[in-house]
Each structure stands twice: as structure tokens, then as C-alpha cells.
Amino acid sequence: MAMVKKVSATVAEVIIRESGSVYTLVLKPHGRSVRYAAGQFLHLALADYDPSQPWPESRCFSMQSAPDEEVIRLTYAVKGGFTGHMAQKLSVGSDVWLKLPYGDLFTREHSRESTVFIAGGTGVTPFLSLFAHPRFATYRSPKLFLGLRSAAHDFYADELERAVQLNPDFLVTRCFQNQTGFIDSEQVLRAGLAQSAYFISGPPEMIFYFKDFLVKRGVEPDRILTDDWE
Amino acid sequence: MKFSGKIVKIPFPFTDLSGNKSRPALVVSEPDAYGDLKVLFITTSNARSFGQVLELSNECYSGEPLPFASKLHLDKAYLLSKDLIVKTLAAVTDKFLEQVLRSLVMTATTDHQTTKNSARDFVPGRSRVQYAGRVFDAHEVKNAVSASLDFWLTEGRFSEEFAEKIADFLDIDEVLLTNSGSSANLLAFSALTSEKLGERRLKPGDEVISVAAGFPATITPILQNGLVPVYVDVSIPTYNIDIDMLKKAITPKTRGVFLAHTLGNPFDLDAVVELCEQHDLWLIEDNCDAFGSTYKGKKTGTFGHLSTISFYPAHHITTGEGGAICTNDPQLAQLVRAFRDWGRDCYCAGGENNTCGKRFTQQFGTLPKGYDHKYVYSEIGYNLKMTDIQAAIGAAQMEKLPAFCEQRKANFRRYLEIFEPWKEFFVLPEATPGSDPAWFSFIITVKENAPLTRDQLTAELNARLIETRNLFAGNMTRQPAFVSRPGRIADHLQNTDKIMNNTFFLGTYPGLTSAMLDYTEEVLRDFIQRAAVVA
Numbered sequence: 119m120a121m122v123k124k125v126s127a128t129v130a131e132v133i134i135r136e137s138g139s140v141y142t143l144v145l146k147p148h149g150r151s152v153r154y155a156a157g158q159f160l161h162l163a164l165a166d167y168d169p170s171q172p173w174p175e176s177r178c179f180s181m182q183s184a185p186d187e188e189v190i191r192l193t194y195a196v197k198g199g200f201t202g203h204m205a206q207k208l209s210v211g212s213d214v215w216l217k218l219p220y221g222d223l224f225t226r227e228h229s230r231e232s233t234v235f236i237a238g239g240t241g242v243t244p245f246l247s248l249f250a251h252p253r254f255a256t257y258r259s260p261k262l263f264l265g266l267r268s269a270a271h272d273f274y275a276d277e278l279e280r281a282v283q284l285n286p287d288f289l290v291t292r293c294f295q296n297q298t299g300f301i302d303s304e305q306v307l308r309a310g311l312a313q314s315a316y317f318i319s320g321p322p323e324m325i326f327y328f329k330d331f332l333v334k335r336g337v338e339p340d341r342i343l344t345d346d347w348e
Numbered sequence: 349m350k351f352s353g354k355i356v357k358i359p360f361p362f363t364d365l366s367g368n369k370s371r372p373a374l375v376v377s378e379p380d381a382y383g384d385l386k387v388l389f390i391t392t393s394n395a396r397s398f399g400q401v402l403e404l405s406n407e408c409y410s411g412e413p414l415p416f417a418s419k420l421h422l423d424k425a426y427l428l429s430k431d432l433i434v435k436t437l438a439a440v441t442d443k444f445l446e447q448v449l450r451s452l453v454m455t456a457t458t459d460h461q462t463t464k465n466s467a468r469d470f471v472p473g474r475s476r477v478q479y480a481g482r483v484f485d486a487h488e489v490k491n492a493v494s495a496s497l498d499f500w501l502t503e504g505r506f507s508e509e510f511a512e513k514i515a516d517f518l519d520i521d522e523v524l525l526t527n528s529g530s531s532a533n534l535l536a537f538s539a540l541t542s543e544k545l546g547e548r549r550l551k552p553g554d555e556v557i558s559v560a561a562g563f564p565a566t567i568t569p570i571l572q573n574g575l576v577p578v579y580v581d582v583s584i585p586t587y588n589i590d591i592d593m594l595k596k597a598i599t600p601k602t603r604g605v606f607l608a609h610t611l612g613n614p615f616d617l618d619a620v621v622e623l624c625e626q627h628d629l630w631l632i633e634d635n636c637d638a639f640g641s642t643y644k645g646k647k648t649g650t651f652g653h654l655s656t657i658s659f660y661p662a663h664h665i666t667t668g669e670g671g672a673i674c675t676n677d678p679q680l681a682q683l684v685r686a687f688r689d690w691g692r693d694c695y696c697a698g699g700e701n702n703t704c705g706k707r708f709t710q711q712f713g714t715l716p717k718g719y720d721h722k723y724v725y726s727e728i729g730y731n732l733k734m735t736d737i738q739a740a741i742g743a744a745q746m747e748k749l750p751a752f753c754e755q756r757k758a759n760f761r762r763y764l765e766i767f768e769p770w771k772e773f774f775v776l777p778e779a780t781p782g783s784d785p786a787w788f789s790f791i792i793t794v795k796e797n798a799p800l801t802r803d804q805l806t807a808e809l810n811a812r813l814i815e816t817r818n819l820f821a822g823n824m825t826r827q828p829a830f831v832s833r834p835g836r837i838a839d840h841l842q843n844t845d846k847i848m849n850n851t852f853f854l855g856t857y858p859g860l861t862s863a864m865l866d867y868t869e870e871v872l873r874d875f876i877q878r879a880a881v882v883a
Contacts, residue, residue, distance in 0.1 A: 120678035121522050121685065122695060122703070124508065149512070153521055153678060161703065169505030170498055172699060220704050347705030 120153040120219055124167060129212045130189060135273050140240065141205055142182075142273075145190045147216065154185050156248035157223030157345065160192070160216050164200075164207060167215040176217065177201070178347055180319075182243035182277075184250035190216070193240045193273070223345050224248055228315035235262040236306055236328055238320025242274060244345045245319060249281035249288075261289045261309045265320070268296045303331050310337070319345035351375045351385055353445045355414065357434040360389060360426065372437050374420055376448060379430045388448070389424035392416045399423025400451055408444040422451055450497055457493050461486035472867040479789065479815040479855030480662035483752065487744040495740035502698045503733055506740035513746040514657070514672055517640075518647045522681035524673045525734040525742075526688055529636040529658020530565035532671035535732060536632050536654040537569035537606065539683035542727055550575060550630065554603040555836065557629075559589050559610075560824040561844040566608050566634045567824055571833055578602070579825055580838045584846065585778045587791055587819065588615035595623065597838035604630035609638035609648050611819070611853060612756070612788035614780050617643045617651045632656070636671070639664040640753035640786035649674050654684070659738075662857075664752055664786060665745035667738040683727070691729025694722045753786035755858035759865065763790040763854060766869040770876055773798035789853035791819065793846065799879040802850045808875045814868050815855065822848030 131144035154160075158181055165174035177200050183191040196205050208214065223244055235245050242264055248254055266272055272292065282288045293301045306328065310316060316332055318325045325346050332342055354375045359368040373387035389395075390404070402408075404418040414437060440448075465485065468475075495506050503525065511523040526532050540550045550556070552574030558566055560579040570577045580597050583590045587610040594605075605624055607615050624631040635641075635649035636658035642648065649655035654677075657663075659670030673684045686692060693712065696703045701722065711717040712724045760777075767776055775793040779785050794802045806816040821827050823844045825835060854868065 119682055119695075121524070121681045122697065150515060150521075155678075159705075169508060170500070178705060217703070 119155065119158070119222060119225060122217060122219065123152060124169075124173070124215060124217045125149060125152055126167070127190065127214055127216050129208050129210055129214065132209060140193065140195045140271075140273065141208075142191060142193045143208065145192070145214065145216070146188070147190065151188070152190070152216075152218060154181060154219030155222075155225050156185055156251045156253070157225075157244045158219040158221040158247075159244065159345075159347075160190070160218035160220065162192075162204075163215040163217070164203060165215075166213075173217060174215070175200070176215075178220070180244035180247075180345065181218070182246040184247055186251070193243050195240055221345070223317065223319075223343060226343055228341070228343060229313045230257045230315075231259070232309065232311045232314045233257050233260045234306060234310045234314055234316045235260065236301060236316065236318045236320070236324075237262065238265045238301075238324040239267070239271065240273075241320030241324070241345070243319075245317065246274060246277050246281075249277065249284070252284070254281060254288075255285050257285060257288075259287045259289070260285060261291070263291050263293065263301045263306050263309070265293045265295065265301045265324070268294050303328065307332065307335055307337075314341065316342045317345070318342065322346060351378055351430065353410070353440050353442065354436050355390065355438040355440065356387070356436050358387060358428060358432050359434070370434055372414065372418070373426075374440065374445075374448065376425075376445070376452070383430050384427045385430050387426055387428055389421045389426070390414075390418050391421065392418055395419075395421065397421045397423055399455060402448065402451070404440075408440050410439045410441045412438060414438050420448065422448070422455060425452075450494070453493060453497065454490050457490050458486045461489050470861055470863045470867075472863070472870075473812060475813065475864075477814040477855075477864045477868060478857070478859065479817055479853070480857045481859050482661045482666050483748070483857065483859045484666075484741075484745070487747065488741045491740035491744045492737050495737040498736065500736050502736060503739070504698075504736040506736045506743050507734060510739040510742040510746065511672070513743060514674070517746065517749065518649055518674060520650050520674045521676045522674065522678065524681060524684050524688060525739060526671045526673065526732045527734055527738075528669050528732075529656060529660060529663070529671035530568075531688075531730075531732040532636070532656035532658065532673045533565045533606075533632075533634060534569045534572065535684050535687050535730070536656050536673050538573060538687045538727075538729075539654065539680055540604065540630050540632075541573050542683045542686075544679070544683060544726070548630075550603050553601075555599065555601040556604040556606050557589075557594060557597055557602060557838075558606045559608075559844070560837075560841055561587065561819055561822070561847050562608050562610065562634075562824065563636075563820040564824060564827070564829070565636075566606055567830070570606065571835075575603075576601075576834045576836060578836045578838055579841060579844075581841045581843050582610070582847070584793055584843050585775050585791075586613055586615075586780050587611065587777070587847070587851075588613060588780060589620070590843070591616050591619045593839055594620070598623065598627055598629075602627065602629060604632065606632045606634065608634035608636065609641060609785075611777075611791050612638045612641050612785040613777065614638060614641050614643040614648045614783040614785060616780055617648070618782070621651055630654075635674075636663060637788040638786065640749060640756075642784045643780070644782045650676070653677060654680055659742060659745075663788070664756070665742065665749050667734070667742040667745070670734055670738045670742060686727045687729045688732050689729065690731050691725040691727035692722075693724040693726040696722065752858045755860075756787050756856045757785075759856040759858075759860050760785075760787040760790055762862075762865050763856070766865065766872060767792065770872070773800075773876065787856045789817070789856050791851060791853040793851040795850075799882065800876065802852055804879070805875065806852050809854075809868075809871065812871045814871060816852045819847050819851050819853065 133142040161176040163176040631652035633652035633655035659667040
């Protein structure tokens with residue numbers, strides 16, 4: 119993992135989805151290019167960082183861009199004061215401070231045979247950075263189970279289509295809550311082989327549920343890798 | 349009652365003492381034993397000022413601002429009795445007052461440095477011609493004072509700035525600061541022993557190739573980690589490893605190459621990198637004497653898996669004590685950081701906690717799950733960090749590095765002119781083909797036909813206050829600390845012994861003046877001519 123660095127960045131694009139409750143930011147970092155691995159996350163601060171003072175209030179966001187891109191993309195849902203402030207304050211040309219990279223989701227040792235990715239809503243974003251990376255082509259028969267509230271919440275269809283082009287064996291299963299209900303855990307279990315890794319990212323309750331289910335059904339805890347923060 | 353930070357109306361004396369006028373002023377001290385306090389003049393217009401002027405924006409005030417846009421003149425400072433205060437007009441925030449006081453300290457620091465460092469004339473035969481030394485101005489001292497006023501002490505804002513400037517200069521991804529070039533070598537080498545590298549890790553008993561004609565800090569980390577140094581002879585006049593002998597020195601036990609760019613002269617990087625790739629060897633570049641040298645247009649310190657820099661005062665830039673480790677490999681960077689910071693697994697910066705979001709949920713070693721990650725140690729490490737005051741000096745020095753390198757090259761060329769008439773007696777240094785060294789020094793080997801010995805010449809030069817140095821340890825294998833230590837000599841060290849007996853160097857540091865070099869030329873000519881007559 120690269121050393122953590124603090125960099126300022128300019129908002130290059132803001133994509134507003136779902137009547138203003140979900141936002142995707144495209145950020146252009148200043149100075150030398152930043153290095154990170156697929157699946158890592160960053161701290162974003164709205165206040166100007168004064169190097170003589172402690173790091174200002176910030177929140178963590180997964181980077182959904184591929185590590186070799188010049189920009190960093192991230193998605194957030196407005197859920198509290200900080201993200202509400204982000205939605206109000208950030209527009210094209212705004213400056214933010216970033217501290218990155220953090221996390222080791224895909225750098226932990228894991229099998230690339232029939233890897234199973236389980237995501238809920240915007241929890242798919244850390245996976246997107248891997249799906250857009252040339253390394254994704256080395257995964258054999260990867261499968262994504264993506265839980266969404268409705269078809270209107272399927273924000274990443276283009277990214278997933280490109281991932282299929284990168285790895286034609288990639289199988290995407292969408293589960294719309296308002297149509298077919300939640301992701302079928304039995305189907306998830308069957309999707310993996312004996313050595314397969316299961317990556318889970320999404321709401322804490324979802325992560326807990328699938329982790330617990332998979333362990334109870336005999337999947338070794340080492341093969342279950344999650345993108346969750348305390 | 350607290351006075352400092354208040355803006356008061358007070359009669360200001362005219363500078364010719366012909367009268368006074370009541371004006372607003374910022375109080376920047378508490379009254380002394382006589383009731384006098386220091387005030388700074390405020391105007392509403394661009395009044396004549398020879399010092400720094402700060403705008404009093406609305407954010408500067410702790411309450412109601414002055415009714416007019418105002419300017420604070422830092423050079424218009426007076427000591428006046430508090431009894432002269434007519435009334436209080438406003439007050440500034442503590443943050444702004446701190447900024448004002450800091451600016452006053454910075455101005456005084458510049459004045460101090462200008463006085464202290466005013467050029468002293470070089471007097472031939474009475475002034476010393478150093479081989480190396482600090483070259484700095486008020487910028488470095490102001491940065492050091494500023495860091496002292498911050499009193500952050502450990503790695504902070506200046507460390508970030510310094511590391512970033514090095515990364516930009518070298519065009520390398522990761523730069524880690526440490527407390528010396530020797531520590532940099534120790535950390536770079538120790539990182540390669542980490543179990544996290546699996547089968548690639550260096551293990552006790554493995555062999556690492558280096559040279560004996562150099563500084564001990566390139567060899568000691570090999571021994572300190574229980575590995576075996578393999579000493580290969582060097583070529584003259586590049587004073588770098590002999591590539592043919594290096595090829596022959598590689599055995600199945602060889603796992604790494606750890607080499608310095610001798611006195612700024614890059615070793616044959618094409619050949620060494622190719623051999624390392626062929627034999628899957630780690631390469632550490634000891635770049636301590638070559639910060640700014642290039643090889644085929646690329647900076648040294650960017651070819652190996654890891655490289656090191658020294659900021660000891662003799663080097664290209666200085667922080668007093670100090671060093672850095674550079675790499676493009678993120679895993680090696682994290683390992684170096686861990687070895688530098690007590691072996692700690694957590695990578696939170698000083699004063700930060702749980703930036704990874706997994707401080708209390710992971711499991712390491714045989715510790716209980718969730719044991720505080722901040723106190724998990726994954727390496728047998730040290731504490732070798734740099735202070736922010738050192739980094740502040742380094743950040744200022746980086747601005748001067750390109751000019752320093754050019755001056756070193758110019759001084760080297762001048763030495764070539766000086767020694768040209770005597771080249772029948774001396775082996776003059778040559779840059780490695782394809783390289784452009786930012787020379788640490790001008791290295792000379794006295795030929796056997798010379799009418800003087802190395803020791804006679806260096807004794808004369810030093811007696812006449814021209815400093816010289818030998819090529820550090822000469823032949824490392826003959827040093828008392830190394831005689832009985834593990835090590836293998838690859839074939840022979842004939843040139844190394846020759847260097848030990850016949851070689852010395854003169855400084856090329858940017859503090860040398862043309863008068864100093866002219867004096868060196870005169871002393872050299874005088875001594876050689878006398879020696880030739882005697883011979």
C-alpha cells in the first residue's frame with residue numbers, strides 16, 4: 119500500500135442522481151499523481167487543510183475510479199450533516215482536501231477463481247475500481263450480486279457493462295428490492311467454489327448477515343473479505 | 349486587564365519628535381515594570397512603510413472591527429506608556445495576534461542572519477578552505493524558527509513539504525524522512541528482511557555485494573542484519589564497482605547489491621540494473637553523496653528498489669543530521685515506515701487515530717482479535733524519525749539544490765584546470781560514461797612516478813588550511829571493526845588498496861569561492877614544484 123498523502127483536489131464534475139440524494143464526484147488532484155490500489159478509500163475534508171493544524175473534520179469514501187485514472191471518482195448518499203454539507207457546498211471548481219490511500223480490500227491475498235462479489239446499493243463503488251482495472255481480466259468467472267432498491271437506482275450500468283467487456287466471463291446478477299426482493303444467499307453460496315473468495319460491501323447489516331451466513335455454511339472466515347469501517 | 353491584542357487610540361510621536369498625533373495602534377505586549385508596552389502603528393492608507401504590512405480584514409477582529417479598512421505596519425513599532433492610551437477601539441483574535449508576533453520574529457530573524465552571515469573576506473593562508481560545509485541563508489533559519497514556534501516537533505507540516513519536494517525533484521513516488529543517511533541505509537536494508545516479502549526476503553547468511561572502498565554505513569546494515577558482505581574491487585578513475593568483477597562475484601547465495609555512487613559519480617547503472625534483473629537481486633542505491641547526479645538523463649536514486657539520501661552538513665543539502673529513503677514500491681515504503689517507527693503496523697500519522705477504520709477489529713499474531721492496532725508491532729523496528737525543525741531546514745535547502753549541484757559541477761571543472769598541468773603525477777577523476785555527476789568532491793590518486801606521496805601532499809595542503817579527506821574508510825576490510833567480521837573478498841582488492849594508500853579528495857561544495865580555488869592552485873603549484881626540484 120502506498121504511503122498516505124494529503125493532497126488538494128478540484129471538483130471536475132458533479133453527477134446528481136435520484137433527485138439529489140446520491141451524488142458522484144469527479145475529483146482532479148493537484149500536484150503529483152496520487153497512487154492507490156483498487157478497493158481503497160480516502161478521507162475527504164471540506165475545510166481548507168492548514169498543515170500547521172490537525173487534519174480537519176472529514177469522512178471516508180471508497181474510490182470507484184481505476185488506480186491508473188487521472189481523476190478520482192466517488193459516490194455518496196446524503197445521510198447526515200457532513201454529506202448534506204457536501205451536497206450544498208460542492209460544485210464544479212470547488213476545492214477539497216483528500217488524505218489517501220487507506221484500506222487493503224483487494225491487496226489481501228485471495229483466490230481469483232470464481233470470485234463472488236456481493237454489494238448493496240452504493241456499496242458497489244469499491245468494487246468498481248477493480249472492475250475497471252486491467253487486473254480484473256485475470257479473475258476467472260467472477261460473479262457480482264448487486265442489491266438495489268429499484269431499477270432507478272442502477273447507477274452503474276455503464277461501468278458494469280465495461281467490466282463485462284474487460285472480462286467476458288463476468289456475470290452480473292441484479293436484485294431489485296421492489297421486484298425480486300433481497301439477494302438470494304443460497305444463490306450466492308452456490309456461486310463460489312471451494313477456494314473462492316467472497317467480497318462483501320454495503321450497509322453494515324448486510325455485511326453482517328452475509329458474513330454470518332457464509333461462515334455458518336462452511337466458508338472459512340479467511341475467504342470472506344469485507345469493506346467495512348468501524 | 350489584558351492589553352495585548354487590543355487596538356487603542358494613542359498619541360504617536362513623529363519620528364523627528366517634533367510632535368505627535370493620536371492614531372490607532374495594536375498592542376503586542378503586556379506592560380513592563382515601568383508600565384510601557386509595545387504598539388504597532390495602524391493607518392487607513394498606504395502610509396510610508398519599509399516593512400511588512402498586514403491588512404486588517406474582518407476575520408482579524410474578535411469583536412466589532414475598526415470602521416475603516418486598515419493596515420498594520422510591522423516596522424512602525426514603539427514603546428509607549430500605557431497611561432497614554434486615550435481609549436480602546438477594537439481587539440484582534442488570538443490567532444491574528446499570533447500571526448503578528450510570528451511576523452515580528454521572522455523579521456528579526458532575517459535581520460539577525462543578515463548581520464551574522466555578512467560575507468567575511470577570504471584571507472589566503474589564514475582562512476580555512478573547507479572540503480564541505482553548510483550553505484544557507486535567512487530562509488533556512490526562518491523555517492527553523494517557524495517550526496520552533498509551531499513546536500510540533502515530530503513529523504509535521506514541514507516534513508510533508510520536505511518529502512514532497514524531494515519526491516518532485518527525483519520524480520519518485522515515496523520518500524520517507526529519517527534522522528541520518530546511515531539510518532536511511534539501515535532502514536532500507538532492514539526493510540528487505542521483512543517476513544512480509546515471503547521468499548524474496550533477505551535472510552541471515554545471504555550474500556550482498558558491495559565495495560570496500562567507501563563509507564562504513566553502506567556495509568554495516570548488511571552485518572547488523574546477519575548477512576555477509578561481498579567486497580568487489582573498484583575501477584579507477586571512476587572509483588565505482590568493477591563490472592567484470594561484479595559479474596564473477598555473483599553466486600547462488602547472492603541476494604542483493606548495495607552500492608554507493610562514489611563521491612557523486614554514478615556507478616554503471618545499466619550494467620548493475622541488468623545484472624540485478626538477471627539474477628533477481630535486490631538493488632539499494634546509496635545516493636548519499638550523489639543527490640542531484642544523473643545517469644542517462646535520469647536522477648540517481650531512482651534506479652534501485654530503494655535508495656537513500658544523507659543530509660549531514662557535508663552533503664548536497666543539509667538538515668544537520670538527517671536522511672531519506674526513496675522508492676517507487678508502495679510495499680517497500682510501508683516496510684521502511686514500519687522499521688522506522690518502532691516496527692509499528694499502524695500507519696496513522698502522529699496525533700491521528702483510526703484513519704484506517706479498523707483499529708479495533710483486526711487480528712494479528714496471537715493477540716486477541718480487536719487488539720488496538722496502534723500498538724501492534726509487525727517488525728523488529730527502531731525509532732529513527734526526523735523532527736519537523738530539521739525538515740523545515742531541508743524544505744528551504746531544496747530550493748537551493750539545483751544551484752548547489754551546478755556550483756559543484758563548476759568547482760569540479762575548475763579543479764580539472766588546476767590539476768591539468770600536473771596530470772603526469774595524478775590520476776584525475778572521470779565521470780562514468782552517460783552520467784552527469786553533481787560531484788561530492790574532486791578525487792585524486794597520486795601516481796607512483798609523482799615526486800610526492802599522498803600523505804606528503806595532504807599534510808602540506810592541510811598545513812596551509814586546505815582541507816582534504818581520504819576516500820572514507822580506504823579498504824573497509826582492513827578497518828579494525830571489520831577485520832574479524834563475516835565477509836568475502838571477490839578475487840582481490842588491488843585498486844581498493846591503491847586508493848587506501850594513494851588517493852584523497854578536495855571539496856567541491858558550493859561554499860567554495862574563486863579566491864579559495866585560486867589559493868589552492870597556488871599552494872599546489874608551489875608544493876609540486878618544490879617537490880620536483882628535490883626529487
